[in-house]
Amino acid sequence: MTRNKKALGVKFYEKxxxxxxxxxxxxxxxxxxxxxxxxxxxxxxxxxxxxxxxxCHASKGRTKRTEVMFGxxxxxxxxxxxxxxxxxxxxxxxxGSACAVLIRGVRSLHGEDNGAPExxxxxxxxxxxxxxxxxxxxxxxxxxxxxVEGKTREKIDFKTDKRVGIDYxxxxxxxxxxxxxxxxx
DNA sequence: TTATCGATGGTA
DNA sequence: ACCATCGATAAA
Numbered sequence: 353m354t355r356n357k358k359a360l361g362v363k364f365y366e367k368x369x370x371x372x373x374x375x376x377x378x379x380x381x382x383x384x385x386x387x388x389x390x391x392x393x394x395x396x397x398x399x400x401x402x403x404x405x406x407x408c409h410a411s412k413g414r415t416k417r418t419e420v421m422f423g424x425x426x427x428x429x430x431x432x433x434x435x436x437x438x439x440x441x442x443x444x445x446x447x448g449s450a451c452a453v454l455i456r457g458v459r460s461l462h463g464e465d466n467g468a469p470e471x472x473x474x475x476x477x478x479x480x481x482x483x484x485x486x487x488x489x490x491x492x493x494x495x496x497x498x499x500v501e502g503k504t505r506e507k508i509d510f511k512t513d514k515r516v517g518i519d520y521x522x523x524x525x526x527x528x529x530x531x532x533x534x535x536x537x
Numbered sequence: 538t539t540a541t542c543g544a545t546g547g548t549a
Numbered sequence: 550a551c552c553a554t555c556g557a558t559a560a561a
Contacts, residue, residue, distance in 0.1 A: 398553070407553070417548065434554050435545030441553090454553065475554045517553050 359492070359499035365425035369444045369451040370529065373399035376442070376453060377510050377533045378503040380461065383481040385497070390481050393504060395470065395533040396457030398515045400441070402450045407521035410450035420489045421450045428498055430478075430488040437475030440483055442492060442500070456516075456530070509535040 360379065365372060376394050383390050400408035409418045420429045421443055429441040429452050441452040458477050460469040471480045492499050512528040519525055
């Protein structure tokens with residue numbers, strides 16, 4: 353009853369990328385594939401802030417891959433990395449700004465995952481949901497295949513850290529743009 | 538416990 | 550040639 357079952361709308365994603373990355377902590381990602389629905393609470397994110405952010409794919413310019421990031425907020429940006437993993441991002445801010453939030457970790461809300469409900473790492477997160485490149489560009493503000501519901505917690509405590517695996521990003525590599533949920537209740 | 542390294546393929 | 554990774558294995 354206390355559960356917020358409405359999908360977060362475009363307005364939520366159109367805000368500043370750092371704010372969205374922080375506010376997504378504790379929100380629930382829902383993915384429907386065929387008959388199965390998987391739900392998990394977001395526990396870790398990273399913000400990628402447009403063409404000027406050297407860690408952001410969009411800093412290389414507009415390409416076939418980054419096309420979705422240049423589009424409107426509230427879309428899924430999914431790409432393959434290291435030949436074997438997918439990463440899930442949500443596009444933020446105004447169309448053309450090429451910003452996105454990477455989902456780095458979730459906590460499963462399904463009973464069958466007792467014992468190890470936490471999924472850490474963007475590759476593992478996508479594997480948990482069964483997300484592949486066919487999710488790239490999907491509208492996440494409608495309850496279709498993938499969407500996000502609001503927080504299930506009253507209080508959100510979090511910490512920040514440097515982003516992972518972007519040593520090439522010069523002055524941007526040490527920005528504290530990684531958000532990690534701390535409270536566990 | 539931390540460190541290293543191979544798998545594997547899209548992108549530019 | 551480069552990677553916004555993971556899991557297995559080795560070293561300590």
